[in-house]
Amino acid sequence: MAPNFTNDEASLFKFVVKEGKGVKGLVDSGLTQVPARYIQPPHHRINKEHVAGSLENMTIDLSELDGPNHEQVAKAIAHAAETLGFFQVVNHGVPVELLESLKVAAHKFFAQPPEKKAMYLKGVSPSPMVKYGTSFVPEKENALEWKDYVSMTYTNDADAIDFWPSECKEVALEYIKTSTEMVKKLLQALIRKLGVNVDESRVDELIGLRMVNMNFYPTCPNPDLTVGVGRHSDMGTLTVLLQDGIGGLYVKKEDENASVENEEWVEIPPIHGALVINIGDTLQILSNGRYKSAEHRVRTTSVESRVSVPIFNAPMPGVKIGPLAELVARDGVARYRDVLFEDYMNNFFGKSHDGKKSLDFAAST
């Protein structure tokens, strides 16, 4: 018999969050409608009919970045970063077989019994670099997100092998290793397109913190009332995201004046072998607002469980981030203040998802 959580929020919270049974545990218990705690207010729900279309033509062949078409490709990347903040890449250097293995590993991790996953809950995990959980910051959220995740922060190979979950550690480590070169190249190209030269050590510093997450979105009985991930931008520099074939990732078209009813969202279509790249808040700040961190969100589905595997490439906590000095001189204004990335990160993880409000923390005074 499915536990009845409809009118008992405390028991629900204990079951899903504290005991680590997650949304997957709820679904496995046989529930036929989502508990009230998962119902989003109307303006946060994702209405499929209001989607402006899908982003078919933003796929960039990265092998061309090293060839005679370098300038053209760099221009396309910068254009995507200035407009939607999202694009997809193929020929990115991460083997396509590895992408397939990552999706299999994600399913394998979440298919385990709850107690095997709960050993990575915050507070009991054998390492602070591995965290299993559900939603985003459940303690702070009025409506929970329909998602479980495991997050692995990279420090060095030995720690990854010792502490990351055995179901996914090898592929996750390989994913980080094979994607880092691409991330560096993209960042170099984007910074050069701003007319600024930075040395390699600064580029390394801006992506020195790497977290690979495995997200699991179980099937949901009420996709119209829930979200997999609520509207947000990422805090770091560049995110690399592998999604499976289910679809449901939406990005908002920039229009500061659009009301919630009029805003336009486009779907990032799943493309076999491609990786999705999105601009994070850090790069918006560094570029003095020229590149846009992308506001995005994820729909739930009643058809099949979905997995995605992002790598969040971000500065090391001790790095100071702020608009590049050359851009401030050129623009005549600093649109953001300098902040320590650690403070930016603590603020980001201290609040529920709320569009691009995370950037307010670095707003110039």
Ligand SMILES: O=C(O)CCC(=O)C(=O)O
């Ligand atoms: O699952 C996705 O497609 C996106 C995930 C995401 O936005 C996140 O983990 O922050």
